[in-house]
Amino acid sequence: MKKHYWYIILTYILMQLSGILGVRLLLALGFFEDKPMQEGLQYATIYWTIFSFTVALMITLLLLRKERHMRTEKIHIPQAVFWSIGGIFLAMIAQSIAGVIEMKVFGIEPGSENTEFIVELVRITPMLIVVTSVIGPILEEIIFRKIIFGSLHKRFNFFISALISSVIFAAVHMDFIHILIYTAMGFVFAFLYAKTKTIIVPIFAHVAMNTIVVLMQTIFADKIEELQKQAEQLQFIFGGF
Template identity: 35%
Template sequence: MPKNMSIKQLSTVTILLYGLVFFSPFIFRPFSPDIVIGGTTFTYILGAGLMIWLYIKNKQIATTSVEKNAKLTSPVFIFLLGISGIFLAMIIQAIVFSIETAITGETPSSANTQNIIAVILANPLFILATTIGGPIMEEFVFRRSLIGLTESYVGFWLSAIISSTLFSVIHQDGHFFVYFFMGFFFALLYKMTGKIWTSIIAHCGMNTLVVIAQLIMHYSNIELPK
């Protein structure tokens, strides 16, 4: 591995690393469910840690146009926008769910979220993968790396559309526009500050609140209206 990588090299390595982590559960399948969940959680946290390390190690050279042209780079603004982004993301999610429900008549539930909650109930350790490891990797891959690879050819806005489309497809949830607009919103947070930490804060925070809310409803025996 080169001592200092370009943004294209770093983005490629980051995407390949994500691919390895994404398919890592297949490695643990021959073992017990606890080992599968524990191993998957470990690879998610390890993957996120490696991406952070690669970013810090190469951030002086491997920079995107978004990062070079950003104006609102104050750490205070990054933190405040990241925190407010948690609640804005949840509002956007609720609005898109409502529109989908009005058009299709289907219940606004997420199979992806329900599957994750089921795994967490079986092994609470998986919370670390869904609230920390997964969101961090997704931000480095779908926001920084994919935009970093494509923005010089098609510009930021089309890059954001491409990355948001892939972000939605990878979740395989049946709610394409929900994940698409979430991904696009996170891309806007990244663009506003030029720091991937902004969208990471918002994404991790949103996932954490969703998991907490789902667990509260489960243990309180609360059912959403059909």
């Protein structure tokens, strides 16, 4: 593995751990002291997350500045567009299949506490969407697909490389109950990277999928709930006949 790849991984790890001190630092400096303790803690967590992810992305892109592997000229634009859009559906299908397996085979109820927590923070500060839908996926694709999967794929076949990188990707999300879902998505993004030979494609698919999920559970949540109620009412009415 290239030397600067280790620096990028170290940057990512430090970013993930920085909240332990960063959130406390913001509170100690008097930020959000006008808010109740629990609410102030939430705001400190949100703003430190935005800050740390942004800095980590800037450092990562700086370390990758001399590389040309992220450019799209290595494949035809129509092919990149096809797999970028198709990758969104592939990821959603993989997520759905994994969810059904979890429910039917392992008895795991649908719904993720990790996702619910993130959605709740986004509702408090919509600006966090920039992290959950853009910065986060970009960093994850660089780390888990370009660096980890890419390095493993030089030595092992696709399945082994995708499995190892996807399990690590799933573990980092700290949602072990739904580790199968995250692993399945990791396989899809690894496939997109291996197929197109450019990290831009899985980045686009990952960004788009996260954006859709967050928007569906925040901005459009009320409308979706209303449509569900209307559907249930129609089912009741026609069921009566």
